[in-house]
Amino acid sequence: MSATAKGLILLCRPGFENECAAEAEGLAQRAGMHGRARTAPNSGSVHFVFDEVFDWDLALQAAPFHSLVFARQRSVWLERVANMPEDDRVTPLMRAILDLGIRFGRLEVETADTNEAKTLSGFLKRFIPHIERQLKATGFLRNKPELPTLHLFFKDSSQVDLGLSKPDDASPWNMGIARLRMPRNAPSRSTLKLAEAFDALMTEEEREQSLRAGLYAVDLGAAPGGWSFQFAERGIHVFAVDNGPLADSLKATGMVEHVKADGFNWRAPRKQVEWLVCDMVEQPARVAQLVSDWVASGKAKRCIFNLKLPMKKRFDELKKCRQIIDSRFKLHGDSYVLRIKHLYHDREEVTAYLAKLHPHAAESDKQYRR
Known part of the structure; x- marks a missing residue:
């Protein structure tokens, strides 16, 4: 696996971007991976961009998920696919994924936890099945839990960031959101x-x-x-x-x-x-x-x-x-x-x-x- 990391993709609760960025910066600097955080207030996400590229496995080791307090989910950022044409978004995204040369055990589709990002849900329900079918057909998405997880983080319907994580080194819940059912007899939502x-x-x-x-x-x-x-x-x-x-x-x-x-x-x-x-x-x-x-x-x-x-x-x-x-x-x-x-x-x-x-x-x- 020779894919190189541009940085880290971190999902957090909107309003906690600064804390999330500070954590990532501290961990990366201690590992000798200097960079800068890119985010916006109440965006629910942080991109920590390395000053130089690193092996993706080393980048994961620099910022283990269990060491991050404010990140709900964390993946290593490998590539960005932008300006996907409305009439054919599948082709450029598939090309970028296959160019990584990595087999995956799971696919996680992500957005920020914001009202704006929630408007993408309908588009993603229609679009992602096409990607899954092609990844399985090419042998890049396999039912092997020991393989890395591919994260697709959508900013909107035309831009997606590709990330990677390893089993047991990321949140088990999609986007780090634990959607638990409220017990019937519980005294409070706490x-x-x-x-x-x-x-x-x-x-x-x-x-x-x-x-x-x-x-x-x-x-x-x-x-x-x-x-x-x-x-x-x-x-x-x-x-x-x-x-x-x-x-x-x-x-x-x-x-x-x-x-x-x-x-x-x-x-x-x-x-x-x-x-x-x-x-x-x-x-x-x-x-x-x-x-x-x-x-x-x-x-x-x-x-x-x-x-x-x-x-x-x-x-x-x-x-x-x-x-x-x-x-x-x-x-x-x-x-x-x-x-x-x-x-x-x-x-x-x-x-x-x-x-x-x-x-x-x-x-x-x-x-x-x-």
């Missing part, structure tokens, strides 16, 4: 944040180990109970800590004990707590200190929490929270895993997964250690 976080921030092995019936969880700032619901549905006992009311339907499950207390002052129960979750509206630095104390001290094995970022200096605030967590774990020389994502169901907050790593932790976890 339940979707935790459901998405389980899938986006944890490995399958971690989910199997920690989302088992009979375990215990603590939900700080629980009311009305959207996050507690996710545990109760799995047979996990929850201490729901909040001075506010819980939904009656949640209490009726028998899996949730409502503790009327302040989440910052309440102390851990005399149980082995597998989970701490926290979705309190509070200063991000205070939340970072609170959850890192719980996990570093062993009061909970793992945690998922939200950081409500300020409108200005989001990137700086997130960096501050990382430093707080790192300092807490360094007190006793402990290693930990910290994964942070701006999820589809998030708005101004980001969601993080934090767990303490033991000395016998798997070699594969080292990429997440801080």
Whole structure:
């Protein structure tokens, strides 16, 4: 595979282009791949353009998807096909794809998550089947999940960017958008944040180990109970800590004990707590200190929490929270895993997964250690 990368294609929530661009720039510079970001306010996408071309595989390694917080999806940008004629868009696009000389296991068709881009949906439903048929006929699109994924990012009906990603190094959802169904009995839509976080921030092995019936969880700032619901549905006992009311339907499950207390002052129960979750509206630095104390001290094995970022200096605030967590774990020389994502169901907050790593932790976890 000799295709060369022009840069990175990053999809994000509209309004977070600057944070997305800053992340890409930082990662690329540390890898010696200098460049510049091209974007527009509320466009929902960022193109980070390298100053010189690089092997596409090296470009992927420079910006691993798990290291990006604000990018919903990331692919390496290989080529742009512009000014496709209205009477024959298939020919120039197919020519560009075949010229890459790469076989693909999947095809992802993408646009920005904007109202303007949504107007392309009808065109893409008619157009993409022609591309898929020709790619399969030529043997370039094969049903082999180990092969790279081809990303087609459409700006409009006449311009498309070609990108590549590898399996397990990109979002599993098209455009990074987790379209989850709202559970019928859930107390609030916030339940979707935790459901998405389980899938986006944890490995399958971690989910199997920690989302088992009979375990215990603590939900700080629980009311009305959207996050507690996710545990109760799995047979996990929850201490729901909040001075506010819980939904009656949640209490009726028998899996949730409502503790009327302040989440910052309440102390851990005399149980082995597998989970701490926290979705309190509070200063991000205070939340970072609170959850890192719980996990570093062993009061909970793992945690998922939200950081409500300020409108200005989001990137700086997130960096501050990382430093707080790192300092807490360094007190006793402990290693930990910290994964942070701006999820589809998030708005101004980001969601993080934090767990303490033991000395016998798997070699594969080292990429997440801080």
